[in-house]
Amino acid sequence: xxxxxxxxxAPADLHGVVTALSAASGTxxxxxxxxxxxPDMTHGKTVADVVVDLSRAGLSGITLDxxxxxxxxxxxxxxxxxxxxxxxxxxxxxxxxxxxxxxGVVVVGATTTYAHVLSDPRSRTLAPxxxxxxxxxxxxxxxxxxxxxxxxxxxxxxxxxxxxxxxxLGARLRLASAGGTREVAAGDFFTGAFATxxxxxxxxxxxxxxxxxxxxxxxxxLKLNESSWPIATAACVPGPDGALRVALGAVAATPLxxxxxxxxxxxxxPAWRAHVREVVDAALAEPWSDVLADGDYRxxxxxxxxxxxxxxxxxxxxxxx
Amino acid sequence: xxxxxxxxxxxxxxxxxxxxxxxxxxxREDVGLTGTHVGCLTGDCGACTVLVDGASVKSCSxxxxxxxxxxxxxxxxxxxxxxxxxxxxxxxxxFGFQCGYCLPGMLLxxxxxxxxxxxxxxxxxxQAINGNLCRCTGYGSILRSIRCAATRMAASGEPAEEAS
Numbered sequence: 191x192x193x194x195x196x197x198x199x200a201p202a203d204l205h206g207v208v209t210a211l212s213a214a215s216g217t218x219x220x221x222x223x224x225x226x227x228x229p230d231m232t233h234g235k236t237v238a239d240v241v242v243d244l245s246r247a248g249l250s251g252i253t254l255d256x257x258x259x260x261x262x263x264x265x266x267x268x269x270x271x272x273x274x275x276x277x278x279x280x281x282x283x284x285x286x287x288x289x290x291x292x293x294g295v296v297v298v299g300a301t302t303t304y305a306h307v308l309s310d311p312r313s314r315t316l317a318p319x320x321x322x323x324x325x326x327x328x329x330x331x332x333x334x335x336x337x338x339x340x341x342x343x344x345x346x347x348x349x350x351x352x353x354x355x356x357x358x359l360g361a362r363l364r365l366a367s368a369g370g371t372r373e374v375a376a377g378d379f380f381t382g383a384f385a386t387x388x389x390x391x392x393x394x395x396x397x398x399x400x401x402x403x404x405x406x407x408x409x410x411x412l413k414l415n416e417s418s419w420p421i422a423t424a425a426c427v428p429g430p431d432g433a434l435r436v437a438l439g440a441v442a443a444t445p446l447x448x449x450x451x452x453x454x455x456x457x458x459x460p461a462w463r464a465h466v467r468e469v470v471d472a473a474l475a476e477p478w479s480d481v482l483a484d485g486d487y488r489x490x491x492x493x494x495x496x497x498x499x500x501x502x503x504x505x506x507x508x509x510x511x
Numbered sequence: 512x513x514x515x516x517x518x519x520x521x522x523x524x525x526x527x528x529x530x531x532x533x534x535x536x537x538x539r540e541d542v543g544l545t546g547t548h549v550g551c552l553t554g555d556c557g558a559c560t561v562l563v564d565g566a567s568v569k570s571c572s573x574x575x576x577x578x579x580x581x582x583x584x585x586x587x588x589x590x591x592x593x594x595x596x597x598x599x600x601x602x603x604x605x606f607g608f609q610c611g612y613c614l615p616g617m618l619l620x621x622x623x624x625x626x627x628x629x630x631x632x633x634x635x636x637x638q639a640i641n642g643n644l645c646r647c648t649g650y651g652s653i654l655r656s657i658r659c660a661a662t663r664m665a666a667s668g669e670p671a672e673e674a675s
Contacts (some may be wrong), residue, residue, distance in 0.1 A: 191536060196514065198530035198576050221574075228572045229553045232533065241530065243552040243577060305566070329556055330642015331623060336573070416556075416641045 193233045200243040206403045212368035214240040222341030255295040294401035300340035300394045318406040328417045338395045348383045348478045349419045354439025358425035366395040383443040405510040407505025421483045426498035441492040457501040466494040515579035528575040535559040537575035537619030546586040557643035560616035567623045586615035599659040607656030609647035617643045
């Protein structure tokens with residue numbers, strides 16, 4: 191049981207959410223899927239005076255913004271927009287031949303659950319990496335039915351797969367408050383273990399992803415057993431110039447982004463593998479250590495998952511050509 | 512206090528709960544159905560699984576106030592008074608449980624799987640129950656039970672939802 195009672199609000203839209211947050215006295219928390227927050231409150235790790243529940247605010251769904259940038263007018267880089275609060279959603283996407291026009295933005299509403307990602311056919315073309323991540327989330331259908339991409343981003347557990355996937359995709363997180371909305375690049379959003387750039391009074395309204403133009407990114411996850419949290423994850427998004435953008439998750443407090451040369455002689459080439467080891471090792475200043483694995487182990491497996499993600503990305507690309 | 516309305520196993524209930532009350536505790540203490548078990552309270556073990564508007568959730572990770580207006584199915588709602596659901600019968604016949612603590616959650620999860628996928632392969636079964644922990648069986652007999660339930664339900668031609 192949760193020992194300290196709190197005021198509970200479940201506003202019907204995003205405007206109501208930011209209003210409730212700005213009016214809250216004491217510590218206010220935002221409740222998304224609740225799979226982490228509610229147990230944390232039960233165990234006294236989070237103590238709140240006010241709980242603002244997003245579940246009735248209409249923030250779920252995957253949509254395509256055909257281009258032209260954010261839907262609520264210009265949003266400055268990490269700045270405040272013209273003061274209006276967006277509803278976190280845009281008009282329905284248009285997908286032709288399974289491909290999306292360049293320059294479009296895929297908007298994933300903050301309360302979009304893993305189950306929604308898996309059941310919505312549009313995620314195949316609009317968010318194929320998130321679809322793979324969602325399919326690998328452990329904890330059973332109960333967790334996939336409630337847990338959200340946005341909640342996982344805001345919880346920022348180093349040992350989870352969403353943060354690195356968002357960094358790999360070059361996602362931007364749309365944060366709303368009574369003062370307006372701003373966007374923060376995923377690379378700047380994750381500031382430490384269980385810490386993000388989200389300020390008090392702000393709520394994640396949506397995650398904006400560049401519409402995919404190439405094949406499905408490569409993805410791999412290393413875990414101890416069926417129901418374990420990941421020890422290391424890697425997502426590989428090949429760039430237009432051939433360079434490989436690889437985001438490693440769970441190996442450090444925040445996602446680690448490295449750029450690798452393409453394996454001209456194949457992923458088994460010892461020289462290329464040495465290059466991967468060198469790049470990953472240099473980038474990994476302080477490996478994450480927890481009950482699943484210590485830092486030394488994570489340092490050893492980080493280049494291994496990077497290689498696997500690259501191999502997977504190349505295989506995905508072959509499958510599509 | 513918050514007054515909330517639930518439809519539990521088809522029956523309308525109105526209860527008063529504090530905002531901080533977990534759904535699992537409301538179901539047991541205020542609705543009075545104790546078949547839903549309190550396990551880890553961390554969202555790991557799955558013993559508290561119920562269906563909310565048809566989707567399985569761990570009711571220790573949901574506030575009761577969040578369920579206002581929802582339809583809840585608990586283990587008491589899966590079969591009639593004097594009979595077993597085919598999934599329950601299969602767990603009985605195949606020794607799919609020992610102490611029974613995980614059983615309500617395991618049965619609801621298994622039934623949800625078979626509603627969605629009447630002929631699951633082993634990977635799909637493992638994926639479906641990877642949020643339900645059992646410390647007695649080692650899972651072998653649970654996999655056997657779910658395969659057995661699928662076979663019997665396919666043979667009887669009854670979809671899981673109506674087979675009770």
